[in-house]
Structures are given as C-alpha cells and as structure tokens.
Amino acid sequence: MTNLAVNIDHIATLREARGGTEPEPITGALLAELAGAVGIVCHLREDRRHINDRDLRLLRDVIHSKLDLEMAATEEMLSIAIDIVPDLVTFVPEKREELTTEGGLNVADNIHYFTNATAIMREHGIEVSFFIEPNELQIEAAATVGADIVELHTGIYSNAINAAERDFELRRLLEAAEIATEAGLRVTAGHGLDYRNVRPICQIPNMEEISIGHAIIARAVFVGMDQAVRQMIAAMRG
Numbered sequence: 001m002t003n004l005a006v007n008i009d010h011i012a013t014l015r016e017a018r019g020g021t022e023p024e025p026i027t028g029a030l031l032a033e034l035a036g037a038v039g040i041v042c043h044l045r046e047d048r049r050h051i052n053d054r055d056l057r058l059l060r061d062v063i064h065s066k067l068d069l070e071m072a073a074t075e076e077m078l079s080i081a082i083d084i085v086p087d088l089v090t091f092v093p094e095k096r097e098e099l100t101t102e103g104g105l106n107v108a109d110n111i112h113y114f115t116n117a118t119a120i121m122r123e124h125g126i127e128v129s130f131f132i133e134p135n136e137l138q139i140e141a142a143a144t145v146g147a148d149i150v151e152l153h154t155g156i157y158s159n160a161i162n163a164a165e166r167d168f169e170l171r172r173l174l175e176a177a178e179i180a181t182e183a184g185l186r187v188t189a190g191h192g193l194d195y196r197n198v199r200p201i202c203q204i205p206n207m208e209e210i211s212i213g214h215a216i217i218a219r220a221v222f223v224g225m226d227q228a229v230r231q232m233i234a235a236m237r238g
C-alpha cells in the first residue's frame with residue numbers, strides 16, 4: 001500500500017504573501033498528520049521564500065510521523081540538517097529563479113560530492129533520498145552514492161497532454177521503480193500529482209510513498225486541510 005506524505009510549503013507561501021503569521025504551516029502539518037499523512041515534507045530553500053528556519057525547528061518538535069526535509073545539498077543546508085535531525089533528507093536541485101523544483105537531480109555527474117553528503121547524513125542517523133528523473137543512469141548513481149530511497153520525478157507524467165504520453169511516462173516510472181528495487185533502493189514519487197492522476201502511480205509495485213503539496217493545499221482552501229488530505233488518500237486507494 002502506498003502512503004501519503006504531505007508537503008506544506010504552500011501554506012508558508014500564502015503566509016509570506018502578506019509577510020505575517022497566518023496561515024500557520026505548523027497547524028497544517030498537524031492536521032495533515034491527523035488526517036492520515038505518514039509524513040510531512042518541507043523544502044527549506046536558500047532564499048527562504050516559504051518555509052523558514054523557525055518553521056523547521058517547530059516542525060521537528062511537533063511532528064510525530066516523519067519529517068522529510070527537502071534541500072539542496074549545500075554546506076549550509078547540510079549543517080542545518082545536522083542540527084535539526086529530520087528523519088529523512090531529500091536532496092533536490094535548486095535554482096533561485098524557478099517557481100518550483102524543475103527536473104531531477106544530476107547524481108551521476110557528482111558521485112564524489114553526493115557520496116560524501118550522503119555519508120554525513122547517515123552518520124547523524126538521517127535517511128537519504130534523491131529526487132531524480134526515472135532513468136537508469138540516475139538510479140544506479142543514487143545506489144552508488146549510498147542512497148536509501150529514490151523519489152521518482154512525476155512531473156512529465158503529471159503534465160502529459162494526452163493519454164499516449166501519460167501511458168508512456170507511466171511505463172518509464174514503472175520500469176524505473178523496478179530497476180531501483182533491484183538496486184536495493186526504496187521507491188517514492190512526487191511532483192505535480194493530483195486527485196485525478198495519482199491512482200496509477202500508487203499501483204506501481206513497491207511504490208512506498210508519494211509526496212504531494214500543491215494539489216492538496218489548493219483543495220484545502222475550499223474544503224479544509226482535513227478533508228483535502230482524506231480525499232487524496234481515498235483517490236490513492238481508488
């Protein structure tokens with residue numbers, strides 16, 4: 001059975017729109033947990049455009065399921081992770097000018113760097129996931145650097161403009177999950193998933209967890225966080 005981790009960045013995005021204190025991302029995280037999320041995800045960006053250091057500290061204190069810190073593998077972020085000790089870090093690529101994370105991480109061209117970064121996290125008892133495109137080169141690279149998990153990028157699948165393209169991408173994700181499992185990695189997925197396209201991803205064998213932010217927070221504006229999370233879990237189960 002595939003579990004749901006909820007990304008709460010967009011609650012903080014809304015708060016930052018007015019530079020005040022509401023809505024409170026911590027409240028959203030607690031409600032998501034109560035509604036059945038098995039993990040809370042947040043991305044601490046270099047520019048702190050949504051989640052900030054205070055949010056991360058509070059989340060560490062109050063989240064009892066699993067805290068997944070998405071971050072670039074920079075020196076600054078590695079030292080924050082060592083300080084906070086999330087349950088999991090997910091290494092993601094990060095560009096200042098992007099609206100959201102675009103594309104997967106290039107692990108294959110940075111084996112030495114990521115081997116080191118992964119070892120540092122593991123020494124501190126933090127599991128490590130890599131957000132990568134569903135291709136063999138990057139999966140093998142993630143296994144080589146010592147990853148526990150690969151999060152397969154579902155952006156192309158989610159943005160497919162017709163059924164043929166969507167089916168093609170689904171097959172790529174399915175094959176990637178197989179390769180990752182054979183390489184001894186656990187498999188998760190995320191990016192752009194919504195209430196309509198989530199089910200086939202959850203039917204991929206060994207798909208342990210999916211990470212969803214935008215679709216859930218967008219629906220929560222109308223139906224509340226509790227209902228938005230419960231409705232997503234229902235869509236995942238079919």
Ligand code: PXP
Nearest residue numbers: 101131190191192211212213214
């Ligand atoms: N996984 C990763 C690594 C991401 O960077 C994001 C976006 O923050 C997500 C999942 C969730 O994507 P979405 O907000 O489109 O559901």
